[in-house]
Amino acid sequence: MKKNLSIILMILxxxxxxxxxxxxxxxxxxxxxxxxxxxxxLTILDVTKQKSIYRDYLSVSQDSMIESNIEKMKxxxxxxxxxxxxxxxxxxxxxxxSYPSYETKYTDLIxxxxxxxxxxxxxxxxxxxxxGVSSFEKYKIQKATATAWGRNWVAWFAPDIPIQDGPYKxxxxxxxxVKIEDENKNFxxxxxxxxxxxxxxxxxxxxxxxxxxxxxxxxxxxxxxxxEFKNSPLAQVRMRYTSEQLSEVGEGxxxxxxxxxxxxxxxxxxxxxNNESIELVQ
Numbered sequence: 001m002k003k004n005l006s007i008i009l010m011i012l013x014x015x016x017x018x019x020x021x022x023x024x025x026x027x028x029x030x031x032x033x034x035x036x037x038x039x040x041x042l043t044i045l046d047v048t049k050q051k052s053i054y055r056d057y058l059s060v061s062q063d064s065m066i067e068s069n070i071e072k073m074k075x076x077x078x079x080x081x082x083x084x085x086x087x088x089x090x091x092x093x094x095x096x097x098s099y100p101s102y103e104t105k106y107t108d109l110i111x112x113x114x115x116x117x118x119x120x121x122x123x124x125x126x127x128x129x130x131x132g133v134s135s136f137e138k139y140k141i142q143k144a145t146a147t148a149w150g151r152n153w154v155a156w157f158a159p160d161i162p163i164q165d166g167p168y169k170x171x172x173x174x175x176x177x178v179k180i181e182d183e184n185k186n187f188x189x190x191x192x193x194x195x196x197x198x199x200x201x202x203x204x205x206x207x208x209x210x211x212x213x214x215x216x217x218x219x220x221x222x223x224x225x226x227x228e229f230k231n232s233p234l235a236q237v238r239m240r241y242t243s244e245q246l247s248e249v250g251e252g253x254x255x256x257x258x259x260x261x262x263x264x265x266x267x268x269x270x271x272x273x274n275n276e277s278i279e280l281v282q
Contacts, residue, residue: 020048020200023176024057024193025167030186033276041090043189045167046202052097052165053202056089063205086206095119095169102164102171107214108222110229111236116214117222123148123172125155134158134178136191144173150280151187155180168278187278233267234260 023045028038042057062085069080093108104119128143139158146153148169155166159175166177167189181188201208217225228235238246238260246257254262 020046020197022046022195022197023167023191024195025189026192027167028188028190030276033186035276042192043091043167045165046197046200047163047165048200048202049099051099051202053094054096054167055094056091058087058089059092059094059206060204062087066205097165097171104169104171106169106219106222108226110225111233112212114212114214115217115222115225117217117219119169119219121148123170125173127173132156134191136178136193139178141178142175149278151182151184151278153180153182186276230268232264234264 025043025045027041027043029041031037031039044055044057044060046053066085069085072078073080093106096105096107097103098105105116106119107114107116109115123146125144125146128145130143132141132143133139134141134156139160141156141158144155144157146155153170155170155173155177156179157166157173157175158178161176161178163176164173165171166173166180170177170180176191177189178191179189238257241256246260247255249255250259
């Protein structure tokens with residue numbers, strides 16, 4: 001009964017204001033374990049009647065600009081290379097939670113394929129009596145702690161926002177998580193804004209244009225695939241060519257094999273620039 005009541009309250013809270021409610025989180029993180037530099041990225045948690053989706057805000061914020069260029073092509077007849085307009089977010093993954101079960105699904109882009117797995121680990125929260133006020137909108141908040149994926153987390157939730165959800169894979173507190181960070185402050189999320197979405201589409205325009213189905217695997221297989229990708233990002237591409245094709249000299253005097261190696265080094269540097277994982281235990 002208590003669980004059903006919380007779902008009813010959540011639905012009333014969200015749908016009194018539109019098709020979906022978007023919660024903006026400022027995500028602060030250290031790109032490397034020993035880094036003194038802290039980077040920030042704007043991320044979003046979209047909450048609908050059926051589910052929530054957490055992802056990098058850039059993945060959807062460029063949609064309106066792309067759509068306006070599509071309309072321009074329709075009216076002028078002049079073709080525009082849309083692929084050059086898309087910018088890849090720093091974080092390509094997204095986390096979806098189904099309501100009311102909160103079954104969690106993690107999806108990431110490995111090369112050109114969306115790979116997804118179900119997250120089976122549960123978070124056991126310890127709710128403290130310690131209370132405070134949030135920096136955003138001065139919500140009354142309460143402290144909770146948990147150990148998950150090899151890190152100790154401190155969360156603050158707002159009972160006045162009746163959504164038992166939060167950024168990334170975090171959920172299960174009697175109110176929206178408005179701030180959460182690990183004890184070493186390598187990763188931190190803090191609520192920075194709320195917006196009602198009247199016309200909501202859970203797929204970004206980039207996803208709609210690609211129209212590719214997710215490849216479903218378990219978490220162990222995903223970890224293996226992602227590790228292989230980090231070690232040799234273009235291994236699958238290289239396998240599509242014969243040794244003779246890889247040795248052919250093209251424009252600029254470079255072989256195809258050398259071009260692929262150069263691209264691979266660029267990808268490795270990008271991965272290496274952000275190699276600190278949220279999850280220490282897979």
